[in-house]
Amino acid sequence: MPVMNIKKFSFTYPGVEHPSLRNITLPIEKNKITALIGPSGCGKSTLLRSMNRIHDVYPGNKYDGKIELLDAVTGERNNILEIQKENELIKLRQQVGMIFQKPTPFPMSIFDNVAYGLKIAGLKNKTELADRVEQALKDGALWKEVHDRLGKSAMGLSGGQQQRLCIARAVAVKPEVILFDEPTSALDPISTGAIEELLVELKKDVSIAIVTHNMQQASRISDYTAFMYLGDLIEYDKTENIFLNPKEKKTEDYITGRFG
Numbered sequence: 001m002p003v004m005n006i007k008k009f010s011f012t013y014p015g016v017e018h019p020s021l022r023n024i025t026l027p028i029e030k031n032k033i034t035a036l037i038g039p040s041g042c043g044k045s046t047l048l049r050s051m052n053r054i055h056d057v058y059p060g061n062k063y064d065g066k067i068e069l070l071d072a073v074t075g076e077r078n079n080i081l082e083i084q085k086e087n088e089l090i091k092l093r094q095q096v097g098m099i100f101q102k103p104t105p106f107p108m109s110i111f112d113n114v115a116y117g118l119k120i121a122g123l124k125n126k127t128e129l130a131d132r133v134e135q136a137l138k139d140g141a142l143w144k145e146v147h148d149r150l151g152k153s154a155m156g157l158s159g160g161q162q163q164r165l166c167i168a169r170a171v172a173v174k175p176e177v178i179l180f181d182e183p184t185s186a187l188d189p190i191s192t193g194a195i196e197e198l199l200v201e202l203k204k205d206v207s208i209a210i211v212t213h214n215m216q217q218a219s220r221i222s223d224y225t226a227f228m229y230l231g232d233l234i235e236y237d238k239t240e241n242i243f244l245n246p247k248e249k250k251t252e253d254y255i256t257g258r259f260g
């Protein structure tokens with residue numbers, strides 16, 4: 001069952017004549033990992049950033065089509081492109097969290113980083129807050145490494161630890177979906193392996209979309225793969241079909257390394 005449905009979606013940046021994405025239709029399946037792959041500039045990040053309207057930090061973007069998000073409570077599917085109010089956009093970004101290529105910890109303690117979103121969401125009870133922070137750090141596979149220094153600055157963590165902290169911070173507010181934009185491209189192979197294992201673990205609780213340049217990574221961890229090219233979605237299928245038995249010539253050329 002899809003948690004998101006992207007339907008006939010087109011996107012144009014402000015001041016740009018031509019759309020960067022054209023007529024994209026694909027589901028983001030619940031409790032699965034969906035990888036977005038394709039050569040540089042094909043629109044992977046643009047699509048990912050549309051899924052929580054993070055583009056709208058800057059005004060003037062043009063959206064067409066629909067991106068429907070399943071409301072876990074009511075079962076309704078609401079078009080997130082219709083959201084206008086700032087507080088509703090903030091709520092959307094809690095439901096659909098985002099992890100960037102470079103870890104983005106806040107310059108505050110490890111504890112406060114994870115508690116931040118919970119406090120914004122209105123959680124005040126100190127014991128409950130501490131429990132939720134502990135659980136999120138466990139979900140982020142970081143608890144063992146930081147439980148005795150929660151009051152220390154997050155900036156003192158290694159890159160891989162910072163990225164897991166950002167994941168813990170996103171997970172803490174119990175999102176429906178987490179979007180990952182090349183989350184391991186700034187990390188060494190060991191940290192990368194730890195994040196990949198973490199994503200596979202996390203999908204039990206949350207649905208995941210990931211942009212990656214690393215095709216081995218897409219084939220290792222994703223359930224579904226979307227191959228994009230020059231703003232179009234060329235092919236979407238189960239990951240094993242995309243890598244072993246693609247239907248489109250362009251997909252085959254890309255995954256066999258003939259271009260890109």
Ligand SMILES: Nc1ncnc2c1ncn2[C@@H]1O[C@H](COP(=O)(O)OP(=O)(O)OP(=O)(O)O)[C@@H](O)[C@H]1O
Nearest residue numbers: 013014016020038039040041042043044045046047
């Ligand atoms: N802020 C912007 N304003 C105008 N055009 C943009 C902006 N950001 C991206 N683009 C254009 O949109 C297209 C898609 O870019 P996008 O970054 O989504 O591609 P990508 O597949 O994620 O690339 P990469 O793999 O290099 O990160 C490109 O042609 C790019 O030049």
